[in-house]
Amino acid sequence: MDATAIVLAAGEGTRMKSNHAKVSHKILGKPMIQWVVDAAIAADCARVVVVVGSHADEVRALLDAAYTDSQVPVEAVEQAERLGTGHAVRVALDACGISAGPVVILNGDLPLVRPETIAQFAASVADGSTAATIFTCTPPDPFGFGRLVLDETGAVIRNIEQKDCTPEQAATLTECNAGCYAFDGELLARYIGEVGCENAQHECYLPDMMEILREHGHRVSIFHVDDYREGLGVNSRAQLAQITAIARDRINDRLMAEGVTFIDPTQAWISPDSTIGRDTVVWPQTHLIGACTVGEDCQLGPNTRLTNVRVGNACTLDEVVGIDVTLENTISCGPRAYLRPGTHVLDGAHVGTHVEIKNSTIGEGSKVPHLSYIGDTQMGAGVNIGAGSITCNYDGKRKNRTTIGDRAFIGSDTMMVAPVNIGDDVIVGASSCITKDVPDGALALERSQQRIIEGYTAARRARQ
Structure with missing residues (x-):
């Protein structure tokens, strides 16, 4: 016609x-x-x-x-x-x-x-x-x-x-x-x-x-x-809210009929261009915006907002904000993680609490458990990133890349100043500032010598 x-x-x-x-x-x-x-x-x-x-x-x-x-x-x-x-x-x-x-x-x-x-x-x-x-x-x-x-x-x-x-x-x-x-x-x-x-x-x-x-x-x-x-048309903010609720219910009813569980369907907002696989559980205050695809047997939320994100099967996303990212299978993420555009997390990886990742690949089985920023990074498989570690990707003019090889162990509070390459099976000592490439299998340490001045506290009090 x-x-x-x-x-x-x-x-x-x-x-x-x-x-x-x-x-x-x-x-x-x-x-x-x-x-x-x-x-x-x-x-x-x-x-x-x-x-x-x-x-x-x-x-x-x-x-x-x-x-x-x-x-x-x-x-x-x-x-x-x-x-x-x-x-x-x-x-x-x-x-x-x-x-x-x-x-x-x-x-x-x-x-x-x-x-x-x-x-x-x-x-x-x-x-x-x-x-x-x-x-x-x-x-x-x-x-x-x-x-x-x-x-x-x-x-x-x-x-x-x-x-x-x-x-x-x-x-x-x-x-x-x-x-x-x-x-x-x-x-x-x-x-x-x-x-x-x-x-x-x-x-x-x-x-x-x-x-x-x-x-x-x-x-x-x-x-x-x-x-x-x-x-029904929209002529006021009140009607906009009413029609949004109707659209939400229509979408959530369809998804439940297809095998998706909603803990509370009145507290989940799924865009009309998103899809969710069967046996996935959607917790309250979950938002899927744009064209999101979510696989089967996932846990979404609570308090999760995804925009144009692809999620594989058997993933858990707890208090996650993700924008234009791809998450493969059996990934756990959050609570309180921020995944920025260009992030690609491979099978079995873990992104933990208060972690921000931008334009980076997190390899299979790798872990960024907590309090870290990973930007413009290519990370291999089986990597462990210690708490408080940062890839320093911006030099004031350009964004630079960091490469971390397979099975590397990055100690807590490590600064990796890009551009820098860290090889396979490398161990980086905690509180190091890595500014030079590290070859495969090496130990990298960058620390000033610890000094102990005995009796300092009593002397300081006496001077005061």
């Missing part, structure tokens, strides 16, 4: 009280606009056109970052003058030459709509029997929604906005307009120019297309979704 999705994202979003575009606000770490565009792509729409306006540059940047390499074209069209939703659609049609096939109009603040719903919505106008359908739902609290009056065949007679409803209409009309529309593209292009702006706001309203189509003898119907949550 050669359907086009037009996503309306030009609005001010004044009720958000924000310096940013409404559709840039994130739900589970993902901008709202990307939820809608991703759903349209997953629904097999042939192209997606996003109408931008307020904070246009910010929204364009979000789209460019996410869809530059998308196989489905995602285009941004600017509505320089915000003259209503009908005008926004006309701008999109004119800019992109859309004149055929189903055209689905979606709102950029509708993050809970499912791909399969969009596909069915587009199909509702595909056979030519219906000129347009209106996306409807029946929420438990319909306040704020427009209400639809239908005839006995289900065709739309009239749309009544909330502010225009009589008390009787508000109580009896339950079919609510969620503000999304599917059109026969040829008819939409033919008649969109007839949408006028003769109203108090001097704006062109897309719902007026329904009356125009009926006047030309075309049928307008509804597309009802049983899950009213798909029709």
Whole structure:
């Protein structure tokens, strides 16, 4: 089906009280606009056109970052003058030459709509029997929604906005307009120019297309979704929090059905682009942001935040912050560890308490147990790093690398001043400052001679 999705994202979003575009606000770490565009792509729409306006540059940047390499074209069209939703659609049609096939109009603040719903919505106008359908739902609290009056065949007679409803209409009309529309593209292009702006706001309203189509003898119907949550939009911070909770529950319910355990599913926030394997246990206050992949039989959390992290099988991550890192299998990490971009921890390694690792490879079975910083390092297998050890990787101008060979034992409180190479089977004495390469199998010591001055304390007190 050669359907086009037009996503309306030009609005001010004044009720958000924000310096940013409404559709840039994130739900589970993902901008709202990307939820809608991703759903349209997953629904097999042939192209997606996003109408931008307020904070246009910010929204364009979000789209460019996410869809530059998308196989489905995602285009941004600017509505320089915000003259209503009908005008926004006309701008999109004119800019992109859309004149055929189903055209689905979606709102950029509708993050809970499912791909399969969009596909069915587009199909509702595909056979030519219906000129347009209106996306409807029946929420438990319909306040704020427009209400639809239908005839006995289900065709739309009239749309009544909330502010225009009589008390009787508000109580009896339950079919609510969620503000999304599917059109026969040829008819939409033919008649969109007839949408006028003769109203108090001097704006062109897309719902007026329904009356125009009926006047030309075309049928307008509804597309009802049983899950009213798909029709919920975001207009305030409170609604953003409510929809975030719904999205969280939807994702966590799916993961539990697939074999993941949540100690408390209301206290774990998993992004829609993350995956978790079966028999993994997710503890409270765990956040997976971006595209994370977690294997089977892992323990995540508590108090763990991962962004674009790949975790293998049988790993334990306790109070860990990780960003753009790869953790292989049977790894233990934390509590209170910070894994920065470029970190790669190999099978069976251990990263302990108050450890920071950046742009480094930790070899198989190696241990960095506590209170250490490892940066720009290539570490071999079976290495033990004593407490308080640091690779001094920055000389004030450049980042330099440290290499530590297999089975090296680095004593506590060791400074390794890069660039430096420490060979296989090396032992470094505690409290050493290593500035020169150490050959395989050697002992490296760098300490000043200890001095003992007996009776010093008594003499000092006497002088005072």
